[in-house]
Amino acid sequence: xxxxxxxxxxxxxxxxxxxxxxxxxxxxxxxxxxxxxxxxxxxxxxxxxxxxxxxxxxxxxxxxxxxxxxxxxxxxxxxxxxxxxxxxxxxxxxxxxxxxxxxxxxxxxxxxxxxxxxxxxxxxxxxxxxxxxxxxxxxxxxxxxxxxxxxxxxxxxxxxxxxxxxxxxxxxxxxxxxxxxxxxxxxxxxxxxxxxxxxxxxxxxxxxx
Amino acid sequence: xxxxxxxxxxxxxxxxxxxxxxxxxxxxxxxxxxxxxxxxxxxxxxxxxxxxxxxxxxxxxxxxxxxxxxxxxxxxxxxxxxxxxxxxxxxxxxxxxxxxxxxxxxxxxxxxxxxxxxxxxxxxxxxxxxxxxxxxxxxxxxxxxxxxxxxxxxxxxxxxxxxxxxxxxxxxxxxxxxxxxxxxxxxxxxxxxxxxxxxxxxxx
Numbered sequence: 001x002x003x004x005x006x007x008x009x010x011x012x013x014x015x016x017x018x019x020x021x022x023x024x025x026x027x028x029x030x031x032x033x034x035x036x037x038x039x040x041x042x043x044x045x046x047x048x049x050x051x052x053x054x055x056x057x058x059x060x061x062x063x064x065x066x067x068x069x070x071x072x073x074x075x076x077x078x079x080x081x082x083x084x085x086x087x088x089x090x091x092x093x094x095x096x097x098x099x100x101x102x103x104x105x106x107x108x109x110x111x112x113x114x115x116x117x118x119x120x121x122x123x124x125x126x127x128x129x130x131x132x133x134x135x136x137x138x139x140x141x142x143x144x145x146x147x148x149x150x151x152x153x154x155x156x157x158x159x160x161x162x163x164x165x166x167x168x169x170x171x172x173x174x175x176x177x178x179x180x181x182x183x184x185x186x187x188x189x190x191x192x193x194x195x196x197x198x199x200x201x202x203x204x205x206x207x208x209x
Numbered sequence: 210x211x212x213x214x215x216x217x218x219x220x221x222x223x224x225x226x227x228x229x230x231x232x233x234x235x236x237x238x239x240x241x242x243x244x245x246x247x248x249x250x251x252x253x254x255x256x257x258x259x260x261x262x263x264x265x266x267x268x269x270x271x272x273x274x275x276x277x278x279x280x281x282x283x284x285x286x287x288x289x290x291x292x293x294x295x296x297x298x299x300x301x302x303x304x305x306x307x308x309x310x311x312x313x314x315x316x317x318x319x320x321x322x323x324x325x326x327x328x329x330x331x332x333x334x335x336x337x338x339x340x341x342x343x344x345x346x347x348x349x350x351x352x353x354x355x356x357x358x359x360x361x362x363x364x365x366x367x368x369x370x371x372x373x374x375x376x377x378x379x380x381x382x383x384x385x386x387x388x389x390x391x392x393x394x395x396x397x398x399x400x401x402x403x404x405x406x407x408x409x410x411x412x413x
Contacts, residue, residue: 051287051288053284055270058272058280062253062284078287080286083253086266099257100266100409101266102257104264156308160289160307180288180289182289182290184293186290187288188288
């Protein structure tokens, strides 16, 4: 009886909470297996990205673009080239940042934010995003995409994000967009375009000085 | 006449810092400051912050809103928002601020810096002018500190803002270039502890 009451009371809320254009995934096990299998065949990724920060109340968009690279096991590089120069390299536990004035390297384990961003990025590429213990994950789908909705569990991370939506292409199980929303309703969308897999990406691209 | 002379002397005495000592001092109206007040709609700055041993970078957006408020929003390069402040002629409001930065002392200093740069109209009317040969000095004599605006003679731009505690300089804000109604480069330098901010305008 209590279960029926729960279902009747919360069913409309569950429906409303679903992202527009998506429904709950029908076969989660199959998705997990295919996501992991597809990721296994990818050793390197090189892709352009476009980042759009939407400041909703201000009706402002801050656009930037750059190049993203990934190499197994644990190397990622985000280089912003316009309208500012900024380089972020994650190589295992090490993080290297170069901005207009300075360059700096440190251990990601000393910085929870970087450690978590590192883990999300690597998890997405390696097909293990659903296993990240710092987030609760709900998976939705439509005819073209899977949507992984990650909600942070850690207090420090909740301060920065309300949720992170990851849009995965059903054709090849690769990430099309990251959409990071904060509590104020603003969000940052990173869209990956011109994706190239298993091309000439070398360890030298991830040198941490 | 004697009263006027006496009032002028009192005002000038309050503003008589070492940096102003070498200049001829006369009181005139400060419409000059109204002229040099920033007149932007939306500007974006590449931002570098050095505080003690920490180096922080990101993008700072200043936007004049339709209701005449000004919003100052600072995010990191990946879009994570550090703070969002609202400035009006007589008020200041924290719209949002990450927990690590949300300390009274930090907020007060940021409020102070951006209020000085944005030049609140009510406040600039309280400044007194000390005329000089190549630059114009304006002074506000507060209880604990004096604040100076230094403009060019033709009142086309602010060149420097300085605060002092009466003997030593505390904050120096210098400006370079002019684009979109505000300086292209803004350097904020604290003299009392290691805290520097460099704002450099970027085209969007």
